[in-house]
Amino acid sequence: MAKQNDRPTLATVASRAGVSIKTASRVLNGEKHVAARTAEKVEDAAAELGFRLNSTARRLRAGGRSPYIGVVMSDGDDPFQARLFTLLEAELSRIGLRPVVTVTADDPDRERGFLDECLANDMTGICVIRSHPDAARFYADAASADVQIVSFDPSTAGPGVDLIAGDEELAGRLAATQLLNHGHISLGVIGDHSTSPITTARLAGIQSAFAGRSDVGWRAYMREDAHDLASAKNVVAAWLGSRSAPSALITLSATLTQGAIDACRRLDEWPALVSIDDFPAAELLDVTVIDRDVQSMAAEAVRRLQDPPGSGAGGGPRRGSARVPVHVIARGSGEESPDK
CATH class of the missing domain: 3.40.50.2300 (Response regulator)
Incomplete structure (x- = not known):
């Protein structure tokens, strides 16, 4: 049996086809306005690698917002992470969103694989409670794919990532x-x-x-x-x-x-x-x-996850980082x- 990390991901398909993750995602999710030759390369790479979108992604290709938010935790037993996730889940449920969670056990490869799955399945956003420091570079790829990313971990700070952290x-x-x-x-x-x-x-x-x-x-x-x-x-x-x-x-x-x-x-x-x-x-x-104030952190994260990528409330500029008092x-x- 193949290991979890041996399964083809969106990133490996994109690499094989010689395109960006964003382009591979657009092709495999059936979006229009992709050059025919490019689409063919992506589809051929996916077939060669045995990559398949799951049924949820297929249902969402026609349009509409995914009800799922990817959530990254490093340790499910860590009291801070568990407390923040509980509050985050409650805030998400109030607006009809549901978390899909990975506990990476401090494995950056597992974290990268999960991000690829989130992109491949066209999730509404990604929320990072705690990331492995070596996985920080992966979020630039995810942000370039126009997915909304909100993080509580400063190690993931960068373009396209809204950071909500304590002082x-x-x-x-x-x-x-x-x-x-x-x-x-x-x-x-x-x-x-x-x-x-x-x-x-x-x-x-x-x-x-x-x-x-x-x-x-x-x-x-x-x-x-x-x-x-x-x-x-x-x-x-x-x-x-x-x-x-x-x-x-x-x-x-x-x-x-x-x-x-x-x-x-x-x-x-x-x-x-x-x-x-x-x-x-x-x-x-x-x-x-x-x-x-962990309750405020969770509420602010969900407010930001509702904004489309690249915009703030009312179509204004992204709000960037927020620092929470301690x-x-x-x-x-x-x-x-x-x-x-």
């Missing part, structure tokens, strides 16, 4: 300031992909909070690319088991926070903790978080003193 640098600065204000000068920082613009911005914010503070130690404890729950748990366990353990922790995602809490529970050591991104059990566990939710863990 990630401010989030890092608020997390660090919260701990500095309560007397902490020894801090462990657990990060995600070092190539991710979100991680980069949050670390820049943390660093800006320490500017001019030579008494603050954090670089010795900083760990990027912990990325998942298990690795975050191992990092924090190693720190807490040392003789020079940090008195406070900053975790750059809710998934990493959960790993850190698992390590604290195992060792029964509880440093002060600030998490960037809220999660369902945070209030129960009294975890201080830096959070965004705020501190103090619940206790970030307000502990170093000598508690």
